[in-house]
Amino acid sequence: MSWKMINRILGLASISPTFQQELQQDPQAALEAHGFQLTAEELATFRAFAPLPFPLFCERVFSELAPEEEYP
Numbered sequence: 001m002s003w004k005m006i007n008r009i010l011g012l013a014s015i016s017p018t019f020q021q022e023l024q025q026d027p028q029a030a031l032e033a034h035g036f037q038l039t040a041e042e043l044a045t046f047r048a049f050a051p052l053p054f055p056l057f058c059e060r061v062f063s064e065l066a067p068e069e070e071y072p
Contacts, residue, residue: 001040003066009036010058024050024057 012034013020021043023031027046031038042065049060 001038001065001067005036006062006066010061013054020054024054026070044072 003056009023009031013023017029019034022033023046028043030048031043045061045064049057049064052060
């Protein structure tokens with residue numbers, strides 16, 4: 001997953017309290033409802049960190065999924 005896609009997902013969650021709540025309650029349903037397609041591994045990462053407070057959730061998802069070579 002590219003850092004741009006991660007930023008799109010986490011950015012949307014940052015400006016939409018409804019999406020943020022949905023993302024942390026049921027990542028698969030929330031992502032599919034907004035047209036995001038993730039691999040099983042990527043989805044597992046979102047699920048694993050979903051219970052965390054939102055800022056920490058964002059940090060962990062980004063650090064786990066963003067390829068280092070793609071950072072701007």
